[in-house]
Amino acid sequence: MDLKEIQNLIKFVANSGVAEVKLEMDDVKITIRTTLEGNVSEATYVQMPAQPAILPTAIPQQISPAPAVAPIVENTNYITIKSPMIGTFYRKPSPDKPLFVEVGSTVAKGNVLCVIEAMKLFNEIESEVSGKIVKILVDDMSPVEYDQPLFLVDPS
Known part of the structure; x- marks a missing residue:
């Protein structure tokens, strides 16, 4: 994911009214949190290691019925x-x-x-x-x- 795509994602989330969005792909983990006014309060970008050893069990499942x-x-x-x-x-x-x-x-x-x-x-x-x-x-x-x-x- 390049910088332009990340910036567009941040703008989309800020305008959507969603409080928090977490996106995980093979090598990237992005978390975007917004305020009630729709302003982005925090955006975290993490480059994932090539082979995560403990990562799959360490991430809590948000929606896991x-x-x-x-x-x-x-x-x-x-x-x-x-x-x-x-x-x-x-x-x-x-x-x-x-x-x-x-x-x-x-x-x-x-x-x-x-x-x-x-x-x-x-x-x-x-x-x-x-x-x-x-x-x-x-x-x-x-x-x-x-x-x-x-x-x-x-x-x-």
Whole structure:
């Protein structure tokens, strides 16, 4: 990740209203904390060693719902649909409307599964595959991170 990308990430986080963002890649760990006014109060950039010996066990898991992870491992035929952005997850288009999908719903590629609000914009998240919704991994109106699993779909 180059300096320009890091600067753009800091600007995005400052404008998003999120209090803290942690991003880990193979060789980089970035933490950005903001104040209530949206100003960046702290940005930490750490270059990771080539082969971390203790690091994977030393990092606490922020979002690790153990029961939700177990079914993913049991059946590898399921396709995981992940969040393409940071924001707030909504299962329906508005409070008075029905849910987009429920467990057991059949979806086609391109069907809207949920909405993620980011910076006061509501982004429709469409299904990447056709199949049946097996599990919804996030509660309605919950914050989600980039690349966080949202749905399990059985493509068969």
